[in-house]
Amino acid sequence: MTQHPASTGAKIGVVNGLRGIAILMVVLHHLFIPFAGSNPMHPGQLAAGIFSAFIADAWLGVHIFFVLSGFVLYLPYRLGRRRIEAGADVWSFYLHRAHRLLPLYYIVVLVSLALHAQTTIGSRGWMLEASGLLSTLFVFSPYGFMPPSNIVLWSVGVEIWFSLLFPLLIMAIRRWGIATVVTATVAASAFFMFVGSSIPVPHVGTFRPFVNGIFGTCYEFVLGMLVCDLYVRQSEAASRRPIHNSVALMSAVLLGGLALYLMHNSPWLGGRVFGNVLFSMAFATLLFCSLSAGRLLRAVLETWALQVLGCMCYSIYAWHGIVMNDMIPPATSTLADTLRLAAPFTLLILALSALSYRYIEFGHTRDWKALFLLRREDAPPKPARVGISLLAVEPNERPVENQPAP
Helix, strand or coil: CCCCHHHCHHHHHHHHHHHHHHHHHHHHHHHHHHHCCCCCCCCCCCCCCHHHHHHHHHHHHHHHHHHHHHHHHHHHHHCCCCCCCCHHHHHHHHHHHHHHHHHHHHHHHHHHHHHHCCCCCCCHHHHHHHHHHHHCHHHHCCCCCCCCCCCCHHHHHHHHHHHHHHHHHHHHHHHHCHHHHHHHHHHHHHHHHHHHHHCCECCCECCHHHHCCHHHHHHHHHHHHHHHHHHHHHHHCCCCCCCCHHHHHHHHHHHHHHHHHHHHHCCCHHHHHHHHHHHHHHHHHHHHHHHCCCHHHHHHHCCHHHHHHHHCHHHHHHHHHHHHHHHCCCCCCCHHHHHHHHHHHHHHHHHHHHHHHHHHHCCCCCCHHHHCCCCCCCCCCCCCCCCCCCCCCCCCCCCCCCCCCC
């Protein structure tokens, strides 16, 4: 098992790199969306063009995280290194997952409530937001889904709820097979997205718990699990590369383009929902191809800087909204302000996230060089070898017993 192709560090490096791209997309979106998109806060400051169009859709990086999270979380179970067969296994999984996700989440929640609460600390509104965040039940509220104190926390809440559902999905796959589970989940999520988009919510828009919550996004995690299953099957067949990998990569790109077109231009709600589903399917295809890609694509995705960003993506995601609201408030900052402060913002975020990643996410890990991918792979293994983290993922080992996978 330790020599299984799916457990090699090179493959995990691809996932690290894709996480790095996703976190760059999200941060750039939050920095520049006030000047782009269909309803910018500061119209006319960012000229229409490729960059503006990219910024408007860069929020999809969060949904890329969801697909990657499903892949990484399912990998040790698909390889047989972990099992969920009894109540003790479920409890052990929950404890492990809580230890991985909750410390940083609760710290960021408390900091957000202290610094950026929209109501007076101790007031009824503040207490409602605090209780919703601490219990993660805010993701079921149409008005609290985007927490006023830190809107980016919605996706961490969704990740936590997927973790709660994960053992049930493992059991369902074991009973009915992954194809049936994927089909049922995609259909159910599409239904919830359609219904949620049909329910108008004053001052918010749509019913977000159905559209963006665990109801409407669960299929993205499950698509990641499907990619994991297919990849392991391919590895077991001793075929490291699909026969027509370049064709599959091009198909993924074309499907992604079609998905974006439908999301923006379809006159029917069903078409826009289909576009959302199609985008996640396109990225799942891209992920599968990237895991078996040739040297050039892997060299790009496995760049050290990109991988480190992927490793630290949970901390970067959790802290960047807080720092941005203090340094570059979206409602009052101009494009010139954003460009002028982009460099100090980036340095501060990287420093804060590195400390958070090292001492909050993996404070129990002694080998800090492994955390930042500075230790050579042929060096003697040390305890708690770490490779990547989610928007929070499980540790992936390299070799299998020693590396993390969020």
